[in-house]
Amino acid sequence: MPQPLISLKDVCVHIGAKVALHDVTLDLVPGEIVTIVGPNGSGKSTLLRTLVGAIKPTGGTITKAPNLRIGYVPQKLHIDPTLPLTVRRFLSLPRRVTDAVAAKALTDAGAGDLAKRQMTALSGGQFQRVLLARALLNNPHILILDEATQGLDQPGSADFYAQIEQVRQQFGCAVLMVSHELHVVMAASDRVICLNGHICCEGAPETVASAPEYRALFGSGTHGALALYRHQHSHTHDESCAHEHTHDHDQSHDDASHDAIAHEEHP
Numbered sequence: 001m002p003q004p005l006i007s008l009k010d011v012c013v014h015i016g017a018k019v020a021l022h023d024v025t026l027d028l029v030p031g032e033i034v035t036i037v038g039p040n041g042s043g044k045s046t047l048l049r050t051l052v053g054a055i056k057p058t059g060g061t062i063t064k065a066p067n068l069r070i071g072y073v074p075q076k077l078h079i080d081p082t083l084p085l086t087v088r089r090f091l092s093l094p095r096r097v098t099d100a101v102a103a104k105a106l107t108d109a110g111a112g113d114l115a116k117r118q119m120t121a122l123s124g125g126q127f128q129r130v131l132l133a134r135a136l137l138n139n140p141h142i143l144i145l146d147e148a149t150q151g152l153d154q155p156g157s158a159d160f161y162a163q164i165e166q167v168r169q170q171f172g173c174a175v176l177m178v179s180h181e182l183h184v185v186m187a188a189s190d191r192v193i194c195l196n197g198h199i200c201c202e203g204a205p206e207t208v209a210s211a212p213e214y215r216a217l218f219g220s221g222t223h224g225a226l227a228l229y230r231h232q233h234s235h236t237h238d239e240s241c242a243h244e245h246t247h248d249h250d251q252s253h254d255d256a257s258h259d260a261i262a263h264e265e266h267p
């Protein structure tokens with residue numbers, strides 16, 4: 001087993017009086033793709049924010065490999081439509097990068113021809129690729145994506161995940177992503193983790209895909225619309241663990257907070 005890039009042991013996060021995460025133990029090893037699923041408010045974004053260092057855990061330990069570089073692709077980033085901002089200039093925020101570095105990142109993200117375009121004129125898929133390019137600027141060991149295909153149609157999402165796989169191969173980086181599109185990310189994921197304040201269950205995607213509950217709900221192809229992911233948990237540690245996932249995620253996240261995370265990746 002390779003040395004983990006990042007290791008969480010019994011991590012707890014309190015936000016005010018609320019327990020957002022408790023007893024989360026998780027290792028991420030080089031090159032693996034891990035997908036996190038869970039219902040609204042189950043702590044997925046909190047976990048990602050904790051991993052990138054934007055939130056300090058109130059309990060447990062986080063161990064990171066020395067000089068670990070993390071690239072972060074936020075769920076959404078709001079850009080004022082009246083603000084003229086080319087893709088090239090965007091990639092130099094907050095830290096200036098050379099034309100060569102920007103061009104390579106755009107190419108690696110499948111957005112090689114977008115440098116001169118206005119950010120506000122990009123399609124959803126193009127925009128996410130530019131965010132991916134930004135995350136690749138520091139040649140990350142881990143790429144973290146928070147519902148990065150939000151708002152993309154199914155072919156657009158599938159294309160984006162194919163790009164992620166290509167990036168993984170090229171960079172050899174680990175990928176940790178939150179996604180409700182289990183049917184699309186399934187093939188690419190080495191491991192699926194179900195979160196509901198704590199890790200309810202996890203396993204290889206085939207294990208999840210072959211579960212009768214999964215097949216009944218999703219079918220075995222990739223074209224069915226994903227409406228519900230339901231599973232039963234064998235343990236009764238936490239009643240809230242037995243849940244239904246509607247995955248009709250509320251997208252009311254504060255964009256500024258995502259931007260704050262994006263800045264975290266450049267310490």
Ligand SMILES: Nc1ncnc2c1ncn2[C@@H]1O[C@H](COP(=O)(O)OP(=O)(O)OP(=O)(O)O)[C@@H](O)[C@H]1O
Pocket residue numbers: 015016018019020038039040041042043044045046047249250
């Ligand atoms: N800034 C905050 N202030 C107060 N409570 C918060 C804050 N951020 C998160 N929480 C709470 O922590 C819990 C976990 O939230 P989090 O956003 O991590 O869940 P999530 O699984 O990412 O949700 P979603 O699927 O809706 O994006 C929720 O109960 C949420 O209300």
